[in-house]
Amino acid sequence: MVVDKVLAVDDEIKNLKLIKGFLGKDNYDVVTVENGEQAWEILHTSYSAFDVVLIDRMMPGMSGMALIEKIKSHQKMKRIPLVMQTAATSKEQIAEGIAAGVYYYLTKPYSPEILKSVVDSAIAHHKEQASFLEKGELCSNAIVLMDSSEFSFSNLDELRILVSFISSFFPEPERVTMGISELLINALEHGNLGISYDEKTELNYQGIWEKEVCRRQALPENKLKKVRVFLEKTANELVLLIKDQGNGFDWKQYLEFDMDRATHNHGRGIAISKASSFDSMEYRGNGNEVCCRVFL
Secondary structure: OOOOEEEEEOOOHHHHHHHHHHHHOOOOEEEEEOOHHHHHHHHHHHHHHOOEEEEEOOOOOOOHHHHHHHHHOOOOHHHOOEEEEEEOOOHHHHHHHHHHOOOEEEEEOOOHHHHHHHHHHHHHHHHHHHHHHHHHHHHOOHHHHOOEEEEEEOOHHHHHHHHHHHHOOOOOHHHHHHHHHHHHHHHHHHHHOOOOHHHHHHHHHHOOHHHHHHHHHOOOOOOOOOEEEEEEEOOOEEEEEEEOOOOOOOHHHHOOOOHHHOOOOOOOHHHHHHHHHOOEEEEEOOOOEEEEEEEO
């Protein structure tokens, strides 16, 4: 059995004991340290051993934000998923964390279920992105051979193949992989299969999101639905167009980071895509079509 390893950083010993107790019973291997300096020393020598780092924002000495800055400035360490613990309702702290590249949050006090759900989401997302990048390296020189391409997919297995392949056409695959995967998943789950935001929240809590996606895809009304993907290269840009067969959604509220959703176990993908993966991103019509551009 593969055990995920967690590094928890908090200057309050009682909080560390709670985290270790909550996650330990779910078979996580939890390492605890009481300050940022100790955390950095451990990460600097063995960062690859950890699947996620939980960081308390307010600590004496090296603060949580200072530790995050050091992690994000390290070329290899910056890929480790980070979860920041903040004071309740502190939108300013969350906004600062998002600007630093932290996309998962816990507001104290939190329940064991919320802790596990957020940690699970951060780890799963990180592992999937790493898998996409690894597979994409196999065809990393494909861009020189492509003028335009058209693809379609209907399930998660096909989606995962496509993310790795399409990312390889871009000059910086690591930059766009997360954005491409988030937009394709959104087109499949919310577009073609009609999974609502609240439904996904509960599915993630129960750990059955993928099972439900597969179940809905197999329904007679969804079996023939496709997400179509178009990729075109010009002298100045790469253009990615994604179209689903759903009824659309209110995409405007998801283009920017919403502080009220920062502690949810999902709901940040579109904003991350817009902010980090593409030079421009535009939803069209009722939201079942999105056009993304990367300038060359």
